[in-house]
Amino acid sequence: MIRKGMITLLLLLASGCAQEPTDYSELDLSVGHGSVAGANIAISGGLGAILEMRSGYIELWLQSPAVTVTLDLAGSAVEDWRIVLRNAVTGMTHLNPVAVNSSTATQAGTTYTVDINAAAGGSYALDFSTVDVTATDAFSFAVLSDIQDAIGDVGDIYSIINGDASLRFVVSAGDLAHDGTTSQMRRFRDVLFQLNIPFYGTPGNHDTYDGQYAYWRTIFGRASFTFRYKGATFIFADSSGATIEERVYGWLKSWVPASGSDVQFFISHYPAIDPCGARNGGFSSRNEAYKLIAILGGGDVEAIFNGHIHSYYHFDTAGIDTYISGGGGGHPELYDGVGRHYLKVTVNAGSGSYSVSRVDVD
Amino acid sequence: MVEQVKGNVTAVLLLLCLVPCIVHADEVQVTGATGGRTAQDDSEYHPGFLSGAASIFPGVLVRGSGHYVAGDKDTAWDLFCIGTASLGVLAGTALYYAHSGASSRLSWPMVPVIAASGSGFALSWLADLYGSTVGMNRSHAGPYRGGGLRVRPFLGMVVVDDVQFEYSRFLHYGLEARYGAFSVTPMAWNALDDTNNRYLIETEIELVGVNGLVKKFESPVLSASPLFRYGYHDFEDDGFNKRWIDLCAVSTITLGSIWNSMRGAWIHYEIGYNREWVTFPVIPGDPVLTTDQLLFEMGFGVDIGRLSAPFGEVYVYYNHRRDDFTGGITGGFAGYVGVKTELRLRDRMSLKLGYSYGYAAVVDIQCAVRF
Numbered sequence: 001m002i003r004k005g006m007i008t009l010l011l012l013l014a015s016g017c018a019q020e021p022t023d024y025s026e027l028d029l030s031v032g033h034g035s036v037a038g039a040n041i042a043i044s045g046g047l048g049a050i051l052e053m054r055s056g057y058i059e060l061w062l063q064s065p066a067v068t069v070t071l072d073l074a075g076s077a078v079e080d081w082r083i084v085l086r087n088a089v090t091g092m093t094h095l096n097p098v099a100v101n102s103s104t105a106t107q108a109g110t111t112y113t114v115d116i117n118a119a120a121g122g123s124y125a126l127d128f129s130t131v132d133v134t135a136t137d138a139f140s141f142a143v144l145s146d147i148q149d150a151i152g153d154v155g156d157i158y159s160i161i162n163g164d165a166s167l168r169f170v171v172s173a174g175d176l177a178h179d180g181t182t183s184q185m186r187r188f189r190d191v192l193f194q195l196n197i198p199f200y201g202t203p204g205n206h207d208t209y210d211g212q213y214a215y216w217r218t219i220f221g222r223a224s225f226t227f228r229y230k231g232a233t234f235i236f237a238d239s240s241g242a243t244i245e246e247r248v249y250g251w252l253k254s255w256v257p258a259s260g261s262d263v264q265f266f267i268s269h270y271p272a273i274d275p276c277g278a279r280n281g282g283f284s285s286r287n288e289a290y291k292l293i294a295i296l297g298g299g300d301v302e303a304i305f306n307g308h309i310h311s312y313y314h315f316d317t318a319g320i321d322t323y324i325s326g327g328g329g330g331h332p333e334l335y336d337g338v339g340r341h342y343l344k345v346t347v348n349a350g351s352g353s354y355s356v357s358r359v360d361v362d
Numbered sequence: 363m364v365e366q367v368k369g370n371v372t373a374v375l376l377l378l379c380l381v382p383c384i385v386h387a388d389e390v391q392v393t394g395a396t397g398g399r400t401a402q403d404d405s406e407y408h409p410g411f412l413s414g415a416a417s418i419f420p421g422v423l424v425r426g427s428g429h430y431v432a433g434d435k436d437t438a439w440d441l442f443c444i445g446t447a448s449l450g451v452l453a454g455t456a457l458y459y460a461h462s463g464a465s466s467r468l469s470w471p472m473v474p475v476i477a478a479s480g481s482g483f484a485l486s487w488l489a490d491l492y493g494s495t496v497g498m499n500r501s502h503a504g505p506y507r508g509g510g511l512r513v514r515p516f517l518g519m520v521v522v523d524d525v526q527f528e529y530s531r532f533l534h535y536g537l538e539a540r541y542g543a544f545s546v547t548p549m550a551w552n553a554l555d556d557t558n559n560r561y562l563i564e565t566e567i568e569l570v571g572v573n574g575l576v577k578k579f580e581s582p583v584l585s586a587s588p589l590f591r592y593g594y595h596d597f598e599d600d601g602f603n604k605r606w607i608d609l610c611a612v613s614t615i616t617l618g619s620i621w622n623s624m625r626g627a628w629i630h631y632e633i634g635y636n637r638e639w640v641t642f643p644v645i646p647g648d649p650v651l652t653t654d655q656l657l658f659e660m661g662f663g664v665d666i667g668r669l670s671a672p673f674g675e676v677y678v679y680y681n682h683r684r685d686d687f688t689g690g691i692t693g694g695f696a697g698y699v700g701v702k703t704e705l706r707l708r709d710r711m712s713l714k715l716g717y718s719y720g721y722a723a724v725v726d727i728q729c730a731v732r733f
Contacts (some may be wrong), residue, residue: 181422227706242692243721246525277636277654278473280682285721286653287597288526294601297645310463318642318649333463333563 024213025238025245028222038074038120039081043067049221051086054357058083061160061220063200065089065169066129068176075121085128087198088112089169110198129229136231136350140166142359143325143343144199145173145269145307150329151188157328157342157361167344169197171234173307174204174269175330181210186254189219200227202236204269204307206330216279224248226255229321231349233262235301238269240269242284244292256299263349264301271306271324275315286357293318302354305343312338312358366705384535411621418485421494425486425714428494429623430716437621448482453540455479470566473656473695474633477682481660484680485629489660493623514538514716518728520551522687528599529556534728543575543587551687554655562593566612583619587612589632601644606685610634610657630677658682658697666705674705674712681718689721700724 032043036288037055047067052059060069062085069083085092085311092112094105105114116122129183142161147154177184185207191294192199203216203223216223235255237244256264272289274281279331283289296304303321310326311333326333327341349356409432417428423443426438441524459465459472493643520532537551544567551560571585591608612632618625642651661679666670682697684690690697698720706712710733716726 033713041415086577094666136466146705243526244689249526269545273651273653276469278465278469278656279466280684281464283686285524285526286638286655286685287687287689288721290602290604290642290651291597291600293640293651294642294644297642297649300646311466318640318645318651319647331463334465335462336465 023245023247024208024241025247026225027214027242029308030216030348032239038077040072042072043071044070045225045227046221046222047216047225047227048085051219056081060085062087062128062198063221063225065092065229066127066133066212066227069128071118071124071278072269073118073120073122073124077120077213079113079120080117082113082115083126085112086110086115087200088128088340089130089198090196091130092128093131095129095131095133096125096316099124100124100126106175106194109196111194119324124209133229134231136221136348138169138346138348138350139230140164140344140346142167142170143172143267143305143323143345144170144328145201145305146175146310146330147177147180147188147328148175148330151184151191153329154191155194157193157340158172160359161342161362162196164344166346167197168229170342171193171236171265171267171305172201172328173267173305174202174240175206175307175326175328176201176204177195178206179209180194180207180216182212182215184218185212185215200236202238202267203240205242208240211337219255219353224251226251228262230347231262232347233264235264235266237266237268239268239283242282243288244307249291249295252295256295256301261352263352263354264299264303266296266301268304268306270308272304272319274309275313275324288362293320296320303312303345303356309333311336312341314356325358327361386552401676407623408432409494410499414491417491417494421490422487425483425490425520428490432623434493434623437493438490440621441486445483445490448479449484451479451484452476463654470656474658477656477658477660478631479634481631481680485660485662487622488678489617489624489627489629492627492662492664493621496617497621497623497625498628511542512540513733514730515733516549516728516730518714518726520687520727521725523723524687524689526722527556527558527597529553529558531555532558534726536691538730543571543573557598560595560597562591562592564589564591568589571614583616585614589634590645602637602640602642604640604685606636606638608634608636616685626665626672628663630659630661630663630679632657634657634658636685656682672706674703677702684720687722687724688718691720704730 028046032046032048034041034050034053035052041058042065047064049061051061058081069081087109092107094114101117105126176188176298207216224236226233226235237248237252247362258305272292295318301320304317306324307326309324310330312327313320313324323343325343329340332339339360341360343356344359345354394435413432416431416688421427427443429438429441430545451702455472455475459468459476459667461470515537518536520534522530531554532551533554534551536547538547545563547560566572566587566589568585568587570579572580574580589610589612593606598604610632611634614628614630617629636657637654639652641648641651659681661677663675663677666674666676680697680699680700684697688698698718700716700718702716704712704714710731712730714728714730718724
């Protein structure tokens with residue numbers, strides 16, 4: 001009797017539920033799409049969050065220095081629109097103003113505003129970027145991650161970044177706030193207005209502690225996305241759960257080979273493999289980590305930028321240059337001689353080269 | 363792929379036919395094994411519902427509560443000391459490690475201490491729970507002494523639920539061969555719905571224990587062995603394959619030989635080092651990535667049924683590794699948990715069931731025949 005009971009119990013156990021797969025990446029699919037009063041808007045690649053949309057007014061938070069905004073106007077839609085682009089790259093311009101009657105555009109800091117007049121009943125693709133978006137001469141960007149509970153102190157890093165005119169934008173591997181509450185994330189974005197160049201990031205585990213997966217998409221946009229700028233491809237993948245969702249792997253497989261001869265950078269929060277094996281601060285599954293490396297290496301990604309570990313590491317991952325930089329101000333790793341810092345990356349897509357230097361703040 | 367599986371299965375079946383002819387099974391149970399410490403007076407020891415409840419609360423925090431309520435104050439004190447010391451070491455090391463920002467300079471010395479002290483805290487709770495509910499009601503059986511060659515082929519199925527990979531079902535088979543203190547176990551996993559194949563050979567030499575190589579330390583209480591594993595795992599469709607070695611020290615402590623209230627229970631530890639070489643044929647130049655990790659497993663097992671003739675055992679465990687089918691529960695630090703069960707269906711045949719839960723969920727069902 002006991003034996004039968006044990007066998008039954010074990011079979012029940014064996015058929016027990018598996019870990020429910022998460023599907024937060026589905027939230028990315030709706031980012032950058034909206035409609036109001038006969039007008040539909042779509043941002044190419046979902047590269048922006050719609051902060052506000054009402055008849056005649058659209059306010060977006062951009063996730064790329066180059067975006068195409070498609071405006072479909074029904075016959076009943078208004079024709080005069082003000083488009084406000086926040087988190088815009090310095091020198092942004094409307095590249096194809098002929099299609100619409102574009103009046104004067106202004107830029108203050110990272111906010112670009114343009115008024116257009118577009119006939120109702122038409123569809124308009126509006127390209128916004130810098131005039132040199134397709135040039136392959138050198139440019140620089142910064143990598144800053146793991147700010148966490150130092151939101152109030154990050155202004156000094158922003159000041160140093162603002163003082164470097166060669167930097168076009170900042171990319172981040174996440175952990176912008178400590179617990180990812182809406183108030184913390186809102187505060188982070190408020191402080192971000194001290195920065196004179198745009199900030200593009202993917203969330204870290206601290207940004208999702210509070211379960212605010214949807215809120216990230218509301219204020220910043222997608223968690224996994226890609227853009228091209230001046231011959232370089234930037235690929236952001238959400239690894240805030242120490243894994244990358246199956247759907248995102250599908251995207252990665254199309255994003256990585258699509259860039260062809262570009263210099264390719266991959267930005268994600270968790271390192272696939274922690275170089276310190278006892279600590280194991282990488283992906284939950286090492287087999288998944290190797291799968292990711294195979295995709296990135298097979299697609300000729302040049303460099304990986306991770307955060308999560310509050311120090312600085314530079315190592316080789318199966319031929320891919322890998323940087324862990326978590327110097328934004330989160331509780332630091334001790335005994336490593338590394339304090340708060342960010343990375344400055346200079347890319348010359350024309351020669352297919354790049355260089356990385358660490359800028360120490362403390 | 364299918365042909366390869368067929369070939370491997372055929373080899374195992376042939377082996378199954380051959381081994382009865384060449385093997386002389388000789389395994390006896392150690393009789394008169396030294397009993398553990400008893401309560402002051404067995405008549406005062408009353409394990410049951412009340413003591414079991416006490417082992418849960420306040421026992422989850424105060425170790426030995428169950429034994430104290432049951433009347434075994436000596437064992438209660440022992441468990442209290444073990445649990446409290448473990449918690450103290452765990453808190454001290456974990457807090458300092460956290461303060462250091464999980465410093466890589468401290469990880470190799472501190473993470474094993476955190477894991478060991480955490481396991482001491484967890485296992486002392488399971489021991490209290492077990493001993494204060496069923497332990498004393500059981501007769502004491504000593505560990506098994508293996509004499510001649512013992513061979514145990516096994517064949518089974520592994521079901522893996524991992525959203526990251528196409529595979530879900532594996533044919534799992536192998537052969538456990540033991541001769542005195544030596545054992546070797548080659549085994550394989552061949553995916554039935556993918557091109558994924560895994561092979562592993564495990565070798566163990568029992569130095570201390572009833573079968574121990576070092577007779578001077580022969581003991582029914584403790585067995586300790588070095589263990590070596592070499593494995594190969596091909597993720598052909600995912601663009602990589604890997605080889606690895608594990609160098610470990612494993613130990614099993616028969617709790618019933620120390621405390622009578624825990625007759626039929628044991629704890630198992632494994633600690634070691636893993637190094638892995640991952641090759642990526644899809645990356646130009648076939649680069650090799652070398653990684654390493656701490657190996658650590660701790661578990662608590664009990665015999666099922668009358669201990670004079672137990673018909674099986676259950677073993678619950680935590681495993682720190684993150685490179686096998688299961689992976690870690692969370693990002694950063696943690697490995698996975700699992701339960702293994704063996705039920706002796708007939709004299710020589712047993713059914714093994716395993717369930718592990720981490721990043722993926724893995725169910726392992728095997729049938730083993732002992733010769």
